[in-house]
Amino acid sequence: MKQKGIPPVLQIRSLSANYGDVKALKDISFDVQRGEIVGLIGPNGAGKTTLIKVLSGVLKASSGEVLINQKDVNSFSPSQRARALAVVPQARQLGGAFSVEQAVLLGRTAYLGFLGKPAREDLIKTAWAMKQTAVDSLADRKLAEISGGEQQRVLLARALAQDTPVMLLDEPTNHLDLRYQVNLLKLVKKLVKQEGLSVLMAMHDLNQVSGTADRVVLLANGHLKAIGSPEDVLTPENILQAYQTEIETFTHPITNRHIIFPVE
Amino acid sequence: MLGLSFLLSIALGAVTIPPGNALRILLGKLPWFEFSGDWPSYFETILFDLRLPHSILVALTGMALAGSGASFQGLFRNPLADPYLIGVASGAGLGAIIVMSIPQMGRYLIPLGAFLGGLGTIAAVYRLAKVGRMVPLTTLILAGVAIGSFTSALTSFLMLISDEMILQAMSFLLGGSTVTGWEPLIIALPYFSIGLTLLVLGGHSLNVLQFGEEQAQQLGLNVERVKIFIIISASLTTAAAVSFSGVIGFVGLVVPHIIRLVWGGDYKKLIPLAILGGGITLLLSDIVARTIMAPGYLPVGIVTSLIGAPFFLWILRRAKKEVFW
Numbered sequence: 319m320k321q322k323g324i325p326p327v328l329q330i331r332s333l334s335a336n337y338g339d340v341k342a343l344k345d346i347s348f349d350v351q352r353g354e355i356v357g358l359i360g361p362n363g364a365g366k367t368t369l370i371k372v373l374s375g376v377l378k379a380s381s382g383e384v385l386i387n388q389k390d391v392n393s394f395s396p397s398q399r400a401r402a403l404a405v406v407p408q409a410r411q412l413g414g415a416f417s418v419e420q421a422v423l424l425g426r427t428a429y430l431g432f433l434g435k436p437a438r439e440d441l442i443k444t445a446w447a448m449k450q451t452a453v454d455s456l457a458d459r460k461l462a463e464i465s466g467g468e469q470q471r472v473l474l475a476r477a478l479a480q481d482t483p484v485m486l487l488d489e490p491t492n493h494l495d496l497r498y499q500v501n502l503l504k505l506v507k508k509l510v511k512q513e514g515l516s517v518l519m520a521m522h523d524l525n526q527v528s529g530t531a532d533r534v535v536l537l538a539n540g541h542l543k544a545i546g547s548p549e550d551v552l553t554p555e556n557i558l559q560a561y562q563t564e565i566e567t568f569t570h571p572i573t574n575r576h577i578i579f580p581v582e
Numbered sequence: 583m584l585g586l587s588f589l590l591s592i593a594l595g596a597v598t599i600p601p602g603n604a605l606r607i608l609l610g611k612l613p614w615f616e617f618s619g620d621w622p623s624y625f626e627t628i629l630f631d632l633r634l635p636h637s638i639l640v641a642l643t644g645m646a647l648a649g650s651g652a653s654f655q656g657l658f659r660n661p662l663a664d665p666y667l668i669g670v671a672s673g674a675g676l677g678a679i680i681v682m683s684i685p686q687m688g689r690y691l692i693p694l695g696a697f698l699g700g701l702g703t704i705a706a707v708y709r710l711a712k713v714g715r716m717v718p719l720t721t722l723i724l725a726g727v728a729i730g731s732f733t734s735a736l737t738s739f740l741m742l743i744s745d746e747m748i749l750q751a752m753s754f755l756l757g758g759s760t761v762t763g764w765e766p767l768i769i770a771l772p773y774f775s776i777g778l779t780l781l782v783l784g785g786h787s788l789n790v791l792q793f794g795e796e797q798a799q800q801l802g803l804n805v806e807r808v809k810i811f812i813i814i815s816a817s818l819t820t821a822a823a824v825s826f827s828g829v830i831g832f833v834g835l836v837v838p839h840i841i842r843l844v845w846g847g848d849y850k851k852l853i854p855l856a857i858l859g860g861g862i863t864l865l866l867s868d869i870v871a872r873t874i875m876a877p878g879y880l881p882v883g884i885v886t887s888l889i890g891a892p893f894f895l896w897i898l899r900r901a902k903k904e905v906f907w
Contacts (some may be wrong), residue, residue: 374800375800394803400800400801412794421793432783
């Protein structure tokens, strides 16, 4: 997926971060190219969520750089950063009193003034984002009244309305049933192709990672343990080391997809 | 509706002025109206020297309590936040009493004292109630009640040692609004107008905050700055309300809640509507307080608490299955 001559959109260089005295991320470096999905995996507590928090400015990095289109975002104000990088959090019961349209419009916060009065462009971008994620028919429904899968699509629409080159997704298929999981990942893939987004997506299900991501980053204990194609990273050795779990891998006879099974 | 309650408020009392006359007396003061005066001349005196300043102060106090209540609820993402319950009002009351008990300080400093008292209290409550990045309901109310009792105790102590103002201060703390005349209104007016304006302007930021501080920041909101902005403007309005009307409970809780049930949770609409509703509610409560035992006067805080406390319990029960938060 390396494109010669074009610098990566997102560059993470020697990034470290602490929670109090605990070192949560240690010297992480990797890139995400334009139009690429990088899957972020690792056992619970490996640092996936921490990495997303540091990249989005919620947690301060203790050292290292995060470059988006060659600018260090650690020096950005919250609104500058929100115009460079959007986050799709896990769907939770938040902001339930808002309508779908109001929630998606909040994706434009970084472009709005203090009073939050939307301009024509903000409304156009909001409508476009809702259409892309097929939540336009739900525009007037309250977030509390729609299903978890629909809420997750609303959060994706909100991030899309943010109009950023980089999008981070934090385990977006968590708590969704199979239909919504498949549906959401398909949607992400379509949007990445269509809009040329650079996506970093934390995921739990290793087979979903191998079916969705162009490259995979494996974190364990705050260290980057492996990076590369799904076949290169999702090996029995790497997984045993990181998850203390034995797996077998297969290649799907028809799709050639890399498939992982825990050993019984 | 606000106009109507206001008209009733200036008309009713120990001496009833027919609302029609009251309206004509008021409008007659404007240059482009002329009405013949077929009413006793003391009507005008009562109206201008007593009722009008009193009713304006009551309306503004109700507006301030409901507006700051709505903002605190949005800030803490908690339906039970209220300037009274989280201790801000008691802290402001203490600040006001401290200023009153120092003879060298004039009445002009009372709202400033209340503002600083309220601000100090909210800072302390917020720090005590914070668990990680969240301000959970239980710790918020517990910290508010604890700090509120502490400041109330200090207030009572101050009242005991400065005996000549016990009576005045007592009814002040019950939400008495016994202070009359135009002077307190003029002193508190800047706090009311600045505070209420800032609260209305903060509506959009509160909307973004409803998705949690983390998401708000990721959406581009300067969360720390916004929190300080909301706390200062809500404390300003609470201080203005408490300075000359005392601690009036539950208006800041009940009014925003009803508005939210009817018009939804968009803070750009919720805050102005809560401000209007607060004015109406306190004017009506004040009419009840002034007429139910006429010519005696019941502190309006008693009326709001008698109605508000059961309502509070009802919200508490509902909050368990509340999905709109």
